[in-house]
Amino acid sequence: MSTQLPRAISPLAEDLREKIISDPGMVLDDQDVMRALIAANERNTGVAAANVVDLRGLAMERLEDRLDRLEDTHRSVIAAAYENLAGTNQIHRAVLQLLEPTEFTEFLTALSGDIAQTLRLDAVRLLLETKVEDEDPALKKLGDVLITAEPGFIETYITAGRNIPARPITLRQVAPETNVIYGDTENFIHSEALMQLDFGPGRLPGLLVFGSEDPHMFRPTQGTDLLQFFSGVFEKMMRRWLG
Structure with missing residues (x-):
């Protein structure tokens, strides 16, 4: 039987946690938040950024390329x-x-x-x-x-x-x-x-x-x-x- 006590969570953090769980897209759609989370994870795990495959970052780059092409077509x-x-x-x-x-x-x-x-x-x-x-x-x-x-x-x-x-x-x-x-x-x-x-x-x-x-x-x-x-x-x- 474990004697480990549950970690205390402040009311503000618990409220934020519930919002993220109910609407994860709120975080996933924010580039700055995602970059901050990835950077924090790298600092905690010691994994070099070059060794991490940022699928969301790749997806964003492709979307940006498509947007650029659409803008070029629009101008043409x-x-x-x-x-x-x-x-x-x-x-x-x-x-x-x-x-x-x-x-x-x-x-x-x-x-x-x-x-x-x-x-x-x-x-x-x-x-x-x-x-x-x-x-x-x-x-x-x-x-x-x-x-x-x-x-x-x-x-x-x-x-x-x-x-x-x-x-x-x-x-x-x-x-x-x-x-x-x-x-x-x-x-x-x-x-x-x-x-x-x-x-x-x-x-x-x-x-x-x-x-x-x-x-x-x-x-x-x-x-x-x-x-x-x-x-x-x-x-x-x-x-x-x-x-």
């Missing part, structure tokens, strides 16, 4: 949203500028001038397929923005001669053989957006071309929703101009 999403909003505003301004001209020559001038500046483009070209006998000599007086080509050129240019369907909108880096499109500026254009235009039954197609010195401005992995909107408005306006 916000940055992408702002970039998309800026792009949307640019396209909207360009469309309004597209609606202002009252003559076709002013329309083309705005395309290579104000609109190109708004969209931060280094080159804008409108290519029209036309038969030689139907080509209007007046078209050559409208500046570098408007160029003509024989029927079938647009599909060949977009597909680079490969046996694949030509997509309505193509984003890519510029191929070397682009002098037909950009003329003297070909060596400065490193990426382009190609937008096919349908002018209606009985008319040959057209191609709206955006060129940039930045090789990363137009990439195949980018979305094309905004360019589809712009080219759709442009297509309808061209139908009006062509009568």
Whole structure:
């Protein structure tokens, strides 16, 4: 029979003990308390901290890493949203500028001038397929923005001669053989957006071309929703101009 007397516990300590037993999470969720308990245990047992596996500490580190990754993702999403909003505003301004001209020559001038500046483009070209006998000599007086080509050129240019369907909108880096499109500026254009235009039954197609010195401005992995909107408005306006 043991003669050891029970250890005396003060009323305050007993009250704290009951709280911890009833709600241990109160202690486990407090990092400072857990560190103090571990440190006290190491002092009493003489075990070096390096030899103790702190499972809670490892769990906390993993949670902190996950939180950091989530914060990085959150910042990336916000940055992408702002970039998309800026792009949307640019396209909207360009469309309004597209609606202002009252003559076709002013329309083309705005395309290579104000609109190109708004969209931060280094080159804008409108290519029209036309038969030689139907080509209007007046078209050559409208500046570098408007160029003509024989029927079938647009599909060949977009597909680079490969046996694949030509997509309505193509984003890519510029191929070397682009002098037909950009003329003297070909060596400065490193990426382009190609937008096919349908002018209606009985008319040959057209191609709206955006060129940039930045090789990363137009990439195949980018979305094309905004360019589809712009080219759709442009297509309808061209139908009006062509009568």
